[in-house]
Amino acid sequence: MGYKSIVLNLDIDGMVAPVVKLGVDLAQRFDARLIGLSAADIPPPVVMEGGVAFEGESMMRQRKNIERRLEDLRAEFESLAGATVDTEWRGAVGNPTRLLIESARVAxxxxxxxxxxxSSGNAYRSTDLGNLILQAGRPVFIASTNLENFRINKVLVGWKDTREARRAVVDAMPFLQMAQEVRVVTIDDEATDETWNGLDDLVAFLSLHGVKAKAEVFPEKSNGANIPDVADAMNADLVISGAYGHSRFREWIFGGATRSLLENDRLNRLMSN
Structure with missing residues (x-):
């Protein structure tokens, strides 16, 4: 098992070089094709008292600005990737989250x-991570801030005996097989024999795939920040976790553990649903 096609999302207003260098690094490690993608959309006209706030000429100007920025991003992506990996570029004027979810079919x-x-929080110019993770049907690697060179030495698996966590472990297997140290962590105030039996089963499963792992249980904190705390303490290079959430009035509502991981940009996170 391996990753043979990686879609690299570039925020139209964000840093480019660190993310592209990371994508190239991963594509080289896994001998994968690297597909660069960036998108931004034009906000719809806002009707106000006395007329429309944004006229057609203004919208056309915004579109041209987006198209110019996408061409600049394409040039930078191709320059940084060079001939070191097989690449493809996808740039479009449209909703960035929707287009990224659609492109997940090739990833x-x-x-x-x-x-x-x-761009943060701007649905027209940045990706909604929660929406992406819960709808893409693919594992999502969220890089820590300004990461360029990614070590795969210490990996932490945030484990709950759920479909999402099982999916995340399988999705992350290429990373787990490269790691030198893997710790499977469950957050539970009163771990039972059933809890430990589940952990033992997971450790045995990982062993069959060539992954040597150690299981541990930590007590729960009220703010749900346990997994990031343990990851910081062990200097984890990557945290693997299922993502738990549901839609309410077109917004994603997440549990504390998932929310704390999404908000922690000091960690590299791989999340699946």
Whole structure:
């Protein structure tokens, strides 16, 4: 098992070089094709008292600005990737989250940075990570801030005996097989024999795939920040976790553990649903 097609998401307003260098690094490690993708959309006209706030000429100007920026991103992507890996470029005027989810059909893995700067929270210019993870049907690697060279030495698996966590472990197997140290961590105030039996089963499963892992249980904190805390303490290079959430009024509502990982841009995270 391996990643043979990686979709690399570039925030139209974000840093480019660190993310592209990471994508190239991963594509080289896994002998994968690297597909660069960036998109931004034009906000619809806002009707206000007395008329429309944005006229057709203004919208056309915004479109041209997006198209110019996409061409600049393509040039930078191709320059940084060079001939070291097989590449493809996809740039479009459209909703960035929707287009990235659609492009997941050609990906084994999606790589993205956390939205940053002025684009953060702007649905027309940045990716909604929660929406992406829960709808893409592919593992999503969320890079820590300004990461360029990615070590795969210490990996932490945030484990719950759920479909999402099982999916995440299988999706992350290429990373797990490269790691030198793997710790499977469950957050539970009162671990039972059933809890430990599940952990033992997972450790045995990983062993069959050539992954030597150690299982541990930690007590729960009220703010759900346990997994990031343990990851910081062990200097983890990557945290693997299932993503748990549901839609309410077209917004994604996440549990504390998932939310704390999504918001922690100091960690590299691989999340599946």
């Amino acid at each position: 084994d893995l999606i790589v993205t940075a956390s939205p940053e700067g002025a």
